[in-house]
Amino acid sequence: MSPIRRVLIANRGEIAVRVIRTCRRLGIETVLAVSDADADAVPARMADRTIRIGPGGLADTYLSVEAVTAAAAAAGADAIHPGYGFLAENPRLARACEAAGIVFIGPSAEVLEAAGDKLAARAHAVAAGLPVLPGGPAEPADAGALAGRIGYPVLVKAVGGGGGRGLRVVRDAGDLEHAVAVASAEAQAAFGDPRVYLERYVSSARHVEVQLLGDGQNVIHLGDRDCSVQRRYQKLVEEAPAPLLGETLRVSMRVAAVALGLHLKYQGLGTVEFLVDTRRGAFWFLELNARIQVEHPVTEAVTGLDLVAEQIAIAEGRGLRLSQANVGVGGHAIECRVNAEDPAEGFRPSPGTVTSAVFPAGPGIRVDTHIQAGSAVPPQYDSLLAKLVISGADRAQALARLRGALARCQVGGVATTVSMLSMMVDDAEFVAGGVDAGYLGRWLERGGDGAGLERGGDGAGLERGGDGAGLERGGDGGTVAEGGGGGG
Amino acid sequence: MDLTNEDVTDILALLDSLPYDELDLQTPRFRLTLRRTPDGWTQSTDTRGAPTVVDVVPATGPGAAAAVAGASTAAAVAGAAAPAAAAAPAATPSTDPMFHRVGDNRSDVPSGRLGSGTGGSGRTGGVGGSTEVSSEATGPGADGQDAGHGATEVDASLMAVRAPLPGTFYRAPRPGAAPFVEVGSRVGADTVVGIVETMKLFNSVAAGAAGTVAEICLDNAEFTDRGATLLRIRTD
Numbered sequence: 001m002s003p004i005r006r007v008l009i010a011n012r013g014e015i016a017v018r019v020i021r022t023c024r025r026l027g028i029e030t031v032l033a034v035s036d037a038d039a040d041a042v043p044a045r046m047a048d049r050t051i052r053i054g055p056g057g058l059a060d061t062y063l064s065v066e067a068v069t070a071a072a073a074a075a076g077a078d079a080i081h082p083g084y085g086f087l088a089e090n091p092r093l094a095r096a097c098e099a100a101g102i103v104f105i106g107p108s109a110e111v112l113e114a115a116g117d118k119l120a121a122r123a124h125a126v127a128a129g130l131p132v133l134p135g136g137p138a139e140p141a142d143a144g145a146l147a148g149r150i151g152y153p154v155l156v157k158a159v160g161g162g163g164g165r166g167l168r169v170v171r172d173a174g175d176l177e178h179a180v181a182v183a184s185a186e187a188q189a190a191f192g193d194p195r196v197y198l199e200r201y202v203s204s205a206r207h208v209e210v211q212l213l214g215d216g217q218n219v220i221h222l223g224d225r226d227c228s229v230q231r232r233y234q235k236l237v238e239e240a241p242a243p244l245l246g247e248t249l250r251v252s253m254r255v256a257a258v259a260l261g262l263h264l265k266y267q268g269l270g271t272v273e274f275l276v277d278t279r280r281g282a283f284w285f286l287e288l289n290a291r292i293q294v295e296h297p298v299t300e301a302v303t304g305l306d307l308v309a310e311q312i313a314i315a316e317g318r319g320l321r322l323s324q325a326n327v328g329v330g331g332h333a334i335e336c337r338v339n340a341e342d343p344a345e346g347f348r349p350s351p352g353t354v355t356s357a358v359f360p361a362g363p364g365i366r367v368d369t370h371i372q373a374g375s376a377v378p379p380q381y382d383s384l385l386a387k388l389v390i391s392g393a394d395r396a397q398a399l400a401r402l403r404g405a406l407a408r409c410q411v412g413g414v415a416t417t418v419s420m421l422s423m424m425v426d427d428a429e430f431v432a433g434g435v436d437a438g439y440l441g442r443w444l445e446r447g448g449d450g451a452g453l454e455r456g457g458d459g460a461g462l463e464r465g466g467d468g469a470g471l472e473r474g475g476d477g478g479t480v481a482e483g484g485g486g487g488g
Numbered sequence: 489m490d491l492t493n494e495d496v497t498d499i500l501a502l503l504d505s506l507p508y509d510e511l512d513l514q515t516p517r518f519r520l521t522l523r524r525t526p527d528g529w530t531q532s533t534d535t536r537g538a539p540t541v542v543d544v545v546p547a548t549g550p551g552a553a554a555a556v557a558g559a560s561t562a563a564a565v566a567g568a569a570a571p572a573a574a575a576a577p578a579a580t581p582s583t584d585p586m587f588h589r590v591g592d593n594r595s596d597v598p599s600g601r602l603g604s605g606t607g608g609s610g611r612t613g614g615v616g617g618s619t620e621v622s623s624e625a626t627g628p629g630a631d632g633q634d635a636g637h638g639a640t641e642v643d644a645s646l647m648a649v650r651a652p653l654p655g656t657f658y659r660a661p662r663p664g665a666a667p668f669v670e671v672g673s674r675v676g677a678d679t680v681v682g683i684v685e686t687m688k689l690f691n692s693v694a695a696g697a698a699g700t701v702a703e704i705c706l707d708n709a710e711f712t713d714r715g716a717t718l719l720r721i722r723t724d
Contacts, residue, residue, distance in 0.1 A: 045539055358532045361528075361530060365493070372534055380655070
């Protein structure tokens with residue numbers, strides 16, 4: 001056991017603010033690694049100190065293992081917190097930390113490798129007794145036979161992908177060979193790994209995940225979250241606990257997630273994502289996210305825990321401080337992601353300068369943000385501006401508070417998703433709860449209650465998570481790798 | 489000074505019982521403003537302290553490179569801050585290091601045309617679509633009319649393909665792949681000629697008209713402002 005005294009935060013945006021807050025509370029010094037574009041941002045002003053990691057693009061700054069470890073050494077940090085996205089799940093960073101005698105606040109390199117290779121993760125899930133969708137590795141030559149056994153439509157997935165990237169739905173046998181070849185070429189370029197695999201495509205499923213915490217020996221769960229409100233596999237709204245799940249299903253999923261954690265000797269904070277068909281009472285393993293997630297605050301809201309503090313305690317080698325019996329889930333929490341995107345223009349990104357930032361305040365309202373009036377929203381990073389985390393004694397109270405909270409949320413200078421979220425949380429289907437992963441797309445197609453949202457689809461040919469640049473293996477910095485799973 | 493959500497909630501609990509509608513709390517490093525509205529309370533914060541920079545020169549950060557990129561970052565922020573003036577950098581190539589090469593490389597068009605031609609079209613550029621003709625033919629009230637008439641014939645067939653958003657310009661669909669187009673490539677209106685990545689959205693840019701690629705104005709992975717010229721097409 002070695003107490004952490006100074007932590008290098010290798011991230012930006014709201015998660016940097018989030019980690020700084022907990023470190024401050026724990027009396028841990030913070031050094032924030034900043035690119036030139038972020039040198040004067042709110043997280044830089046809040047951190048005890050900042051260290052520049054260069055002027056360059058993502059590959060040379062937040063995605064550079066060398067730059068981050070050099071910064072940690074130069075700053076005299078005894079630990080690195082990677083946040084989410086960027087290098088959070090990069091085994092090379094975990095190994096570099098080990099070599100440099102720096103604590104990596106996250107799972108072991110072996111677990112990161114197992115989670116990052118989707119076929120390996122799937123094999124571990126099977127070994128741990130978790131249900132998986134019919135599927136397997138696909139070579140262009142024999143993919144047809146496999147797809148025939150699975151039954152169409154099938155989903156072609158990149159082994160090195162994840163977070164909703166590198167996915168391709170094939171509905172007809174005639175399209176399969178081409179789809180596999182293209183997906184393989186793209187996967188090679190984007191993830192440095194040409195392997196692809198097939199899984200049955202589930203068209204109407206929910207996306208539910210279980211939060212895990214482990215110390216390498218013992219693993220507990222911290223309840224579940226529903227992340228079904230997604231657009232193109234990117235989550236917009238998450239809640240805890242997952243509504244209308246049914247106790248049998250809920251308990252089965254929690255047990256399954258813990259079984260996988262125990263099988264992997266999981267150390268740190270992680271999430272097991274599942275596809276769920278509530279009508280059939282069935283669920284399937286989707287992937288393992290070996291990091292703190294964007295939507296962790298809803299779990300904090302219903303458990304009363306500080307997940308960053310638990311991460312740090314595990315990293316210090318203190319072991320689990322909680323037993324499963326100590327973890328209670330009470331009330332309901334909903335998180336809305338406020339993004340700098342224009343829903344009226346196909347969710348076109350809206351970088352710029354924030355001219356005003358007024359957020360709601362009051363009972364049950366938590367706002368995690370890194371923006372204030374004057375903040376730059378640089379085009380090179382993701383579009384997450386703020387997370388409104390609203391909790392109540394039950395879902396109805398949380399929803400009522402959420403409506404008022406969104407109405408009081410006013411961000412000027414850049415386009416945001418606030419008004420779209422305001423309309424969506426009034427939609428009867430969402431209010432009823434338990435929507436599937438296709439819900440938001442259908443709602444937007446209906447015109448979002450006549451608001452003219454998603455007009456003309458993505459006229460400009462926008463492709464979230466496309467592999468055009470493909471520079472970011474395992475990276476998201478807020479949105480991309482945090483996406484949903486394979487369900488449409 | 490920096491208050492948590494719990495702190496704010498505690499303050500609000502106190503305020504709720506008092507006849508005040510606003511609390512403005514200021515320290516040299518922090519400001520919190522709470523306002524009572526008909527729907528409930530709002531908060532806005534201002535974290536003011538200047539960052540404390542660790543006095544270490546990172547191994548990978550030579551000063552010269554930092555200065556250059558600092559300039560482009562400043563340009564990016566300035567461009568993004570004033571969308572209405574998004575075309576300004578393109579119209580004033582001599583003051584923006586990012587766009588020097590555009591002018592320097594233009595051997596086919598008299599230099600006098602560059603500023604006025606792109607400036608004229610820039611007024612309408614970058615809003616509705618990603619491509620636009622930079623010539624008197626379509627530039628409403630183009631200043632270019634004052635420029636040498638001898639160039640008109642050449643310019644009328646040259647069309648600027650502009651960045652629809654600020655971001656990173658990619659010439660190829662993925663790292664290591666062949667570029668979408670090279671100078672001399674034949675294109676149709678729908679031919680994808682590049683990608684601009686903005687906030688992780690990959691926005692493919694179409695040629696916008698049939699013709700031949702006459703010039704590629706930015707290197708791969710270079711930053712572009714909204715409305716800046718990415719390449720030029722000699723239209724049929």
